[in-house]
Amino acid sequence: MTKRKIKVEALARVEGEGALDVTIRNGTITNLKFRIYEPPRFFEALLVGRMFTDAPDITARICGICPVAYLLGASQAMEDALGVRVEGPLRDLRRLVYAGEWIESHVLHVAMLHMPDFLGFQDALRMAHDHPQIVESALRLKKLGNRILEVIGGRAVHPVNLKVGGFYSVPRKAALRALLPELDWAIGAAGTLLEAVGRLPMPELERDYLFVALRHPAEYAVVDGRLASNQGMDIALPEYFDHFREDHEAHSNALHGRTNDGRPYHVGPLARWAVNHDRLHPDVQAAASKAGIGPVVRNPFQSIIVRTAEVLQALIDARALVEAYEEPDAPAVPVEPRAGTGYGCTEAPRGICVHRYTLNDDGTIAAATIVPPTAQNQPTIEDDLRAVVESNLALDDEVLKWRCEQTIRNYDPCISCATHFLRLTIDRG
Amino acid sequence: MPRPKLAVWKFSSCDGCQLSLLDLEDELMAVAGAVEIAYFLEATRATAKGPYDISLVEGSITTAHDAQRIQKVRKQSKMLVAIGACANSGGIQALKNFADHEDFIRRVYARPGYISTLATSTGIADHVPVDFELRGCPVNKHQLVEVLTAALSGRKPNVPRYAECMECKRRGTVCVTVARGEPCLGPVVQAGCGGLCPAVGRGCYGCFGPMETPNTAALAARFADLGRTPAAIRDGFRLFNANAEAFREEGDRHDQA
Numbered sequence: 001m002t003k004r005k006i007k008v009e010a011l012a013r014v015e016g017e018g019a020l021d022v023t024i025r026n027g028t029i030t031n032l033k034f035r036i037y038e039p040p041r042f043f044e045a046l047l048v049g050r051m052f053t054d055a056p057d058i059t060a061r062i063c064g065i066c067p068v069a070y071l072l073g074a075s076q077a078m079e080d081a082l083g084v085r086v087e088g089p090l091r092d093l094r095r096l097v098y099a100g101e102w103i104e105s106h107v108l109h110v111a112m113l114h115m116p117d118f119l120g121f122q123d124a125l126r127m128a129h130d131h132p133q134i135v136e137s138a139l140r141l142k143k144l145g146n147r148i149l150e151v152i153g154g155r156a157v158h159p160v161n162l163k164v165g166g167f168y169s170v171p172r173k174a175a176l177r178a179l180l181p182e183l184d185w186a187i188g189a190a191g192t193l194l195e196a197v198g199r200l201p202m203p204e205l206e207r208d209y210l211f212v213a214l215r216h217p218a219e220y221a222v223v224d225g226r227l228a229s230n231q232g233m234d235i236a237l238p239e240y241f242d243h244f245r246e247d248h249e250a251h252s253n254a255l256h257g258r259t260n261d262g263r264p265y266h267v268g269p270l271a272r273w274a275v276n277h278d279r280l281h282p283d284v285q286a287a288a289s290k291a292g293i294g295p296v297v298r299n300p301f302q303s304i305i306v307r308t309a310e311v312l313q314a315l316i317d318a319r320a321l322v323e324a325y326e327e328p329d330a331p332a333v334p335v336e337p338r339a340g341t342g343y344g345c346t347e348a349p350r351g352i353c354v355h356r357y358t359l360n361d362d363g364t365i366a367a368a369t370i371v372p373p374t375a376q377n378q379p380t381i382e383d384d385l386r387a388v389v390e391s392n393l394a395l396d397d398e399v400l401k402w403r404c405e406q407t408i409r410n411y412d413p414c415i416s417c418a419t420h421f422l423r424l425t426i427d428r429g
Numbered sequence: 430m431p432r433p434k435l436a437v438w439k440f441s442s443c444d445g446c447q448l449s450l451l452d453l454e455d456e457l458m459a460v461a462g463a464v465e466i467a468y469f470l471e472a473t474r475a476t477a478k479g480p481y482d483i484s485l486v487e488g489s490i491t492t493a494h495d496a497q498r499i500q501k502v503r504k505q506s507k508m509l510v511a512i513g514a515c516a517n518s519g520g521i522q523a524l525k526n527f528a529d530h531e532d533f534i535r536r537v538y539a540r541p542g543y544i545s546t547l548a549t550s551t552g553i554a555d556h557v558p559v560d561f562e563l564r565g566c567p568v569n570k571h572q573l574v575e576v577l578t579a580a581l582s583g584r585k586p587n588v589p590r591y592a593e594c595m596e597c598k599r600r601g602t603v604c605v606t607v608a609r610g611e612p613c614l615g616p617v618v619q620a621g622c623g624g625l626c627p628a629v630g631r632g633c634y635g636c637f638g639p640m641e642t643p644n645t646a647a648l649a650a651r652f653a654d655l656g657r658t659p660a661a662i663r664d665g666f667r668l669f670n671a672n673a674e675a676f677r678e679e680g681d682r683h684d685q686a
Contacts, residue, residue, distance in 0.1 A: 045533035064445020123473030
């Protein structure tokens with residue numbers, strides 16, 4: 001029996017600290033664990049006893065890359081518990097600030113964290129020598145995403161202007177309209193980026209996923225909706241906890257999301273794409289089709305194409321929202337504390353992010369549950385890795401190791417969210 | 430002459446501060462030209478061995494393993510800069526320092542036996558000597574460029590230690606406490622964000638931590654005059670810099686639980 005051992009001390013270009021252990025005996029995988037050892041930060045415990053108004057800013061600190069997912073998910077859950085609805089122009093502003101986060105987060109991942117894998121570069125800075133136009137254009141797109149966050153939220157990382165009920169103040173019409181020239185450039189640039197991503201050498205893998213995403217009657221759902229799957233599930237948000245569960249396993253500080261009957265499921269770009277392809281702007285459908293993807297994508301490596309198409313969708317949505325914007329009469333809907341339980345869920349760039357809070361009469365938090373996207377994807381990532389290792393046993397250790405890293409990066413994992421650093425060990429026994 | 434080696438390290442944190450480096454869209458390529466990025470896992474899988482000329486450290490120490498790891502980082506680093514509220518004072522996760530740690534684990538995890546962490550979250554300077562502390566939750570990316578520029582030219586970073594109020598005055602923001610009775614931590618919080626919160630009509634909630642010689646007692650008395658309960662005053666100091674000495678002590682004074 002030959003013994004091969006591969007060890008990677010650190011998985012890079014992900015947000016967080018994790019590790020991968022693979023054991024192969026006689027060509028068969030006997031053990032595979034995607035471990036998350038990011039130290040737990042106990043958000044759900046430290047929220048208990050705080051006022052409901054503190055939850056958005058505190059939970060934002062779960063993730064510096066997708067703070068709006070937490071600001072908004074927590075705010076919506078509180079609004080649900082307190083019986084208020086935030087609609088019309090305030091909801092539109094929330095959609096717009098979230099478009100900023102999608103653009104910033106997706107472009108960072110596509111061009112700076114993921115694309116170097118496909119082209120064989122260690123990082124985007126080295127890739128910039130051979131592909132300067134891609135990196136320059138990506139940085140400018142990312143800057144626009146951050147600019148949208150700043151104009152509405154006050155700051156790109158951990159925006160200060162969002163709260164339960166809406167905003168502290170709303171931007172002037174002129175401030176938003178000033179974004180239009182750059183948005184026009186960006187829609188063209190995202191189309192060019194999508195063409196480039198469609199030409200990337202693409203590893204082969206097809207998997208039969210259970211896709212779960214928000215679905216909205218008219219929009220490519222981001223800020224709200226019902227929960228839907230590619231297998232006919234259609235439920236209201238509070239039913240989430242009846243259909244899905246979280247398991248605590250010894251090898252990870254992140255809980256593992258599964259369906260109640262124990263099946264892994266898939267959240268994020270591929271799930272949104274499969275569930276909501278008919279809600280995409282026709283220009284996005286056409287551009288994606290030219291880039292080589294249909295209405296359902298089952299190759300997880302092609303998530304880079306879907307993510308880029310979603311940047312285009314976010315830009316087209318952002319442009320329409322800016323053009324239609326009229327300053328609302330009030331920056332927020334008034335809220336009064338009362339006892340109750342509320343639910344919130346948005347499509348973070350990495351997938352659905354579910355919040356549930358129970359409040360006491362005085363508005364203090366009695367209980368908090370937050371289900372981040374990467375925890376839900378963790379069993380699916382392990383299944384993908386198993387399939388990749390099994391079908392690539394002929395690759396030498398260094399190439400297989402890199403392919404495993406790329407497989408994990410398909411999910412743009414946000415390990416700080418899931419509870420960061422990946423150490424990869426392949427033991428071929 | 431070889432370029433100075435830059436390393437970026439992560440401990441318990443949200444990644445927002447190191448993301449601020451990647452958010453330097455206009456300066457990133459210039460920074461990458463001025464230094465050798467020797468260790469920065471969020472950006473590159475290529476790593477170079479130490480010693481490192483400049484280490485940026487994000488995050489707080491919450492595990493025995495990380496308490497050992499920071500010692501190794503210090504030994505390999507000529508200059509160590511703690512970036513952000515987690516690295517400065519323990520971050521939002523330091524709220525557990527005020528609670529029953531075992532109870533926290535039970536509330537979040539079904540099988541507490543799988544979880545191994547310290548009872549406290551502490552800043553980097555509690556463990557090793559720190560050459561400079563850059564404040565913020567997150568840090569201000571322009572201040573981060575100033576710290577790197579200063580380090581490369583061998584001078585002290587030009588980062589003000591005065592109160593946040595100065596930024597509102599310069600910006601021409603009407604004081605939210607004086608005009609509307611809105612509690613604001615600005616008088617005791619170090620400047621650096623640019624006066625963001627009062628500019629949108631809310632009180633400062635303390636991302637940049639205590640300024641030099643903050644008079645927290647006087648401010649807390651003002652909050653009480655404005656009708657804030659002791660619990661609200663306590664929780665106001667117990668946010669992202671809850672474990673910074675001045676805020677910890679003032680928060681404790683209003684803890685009647």
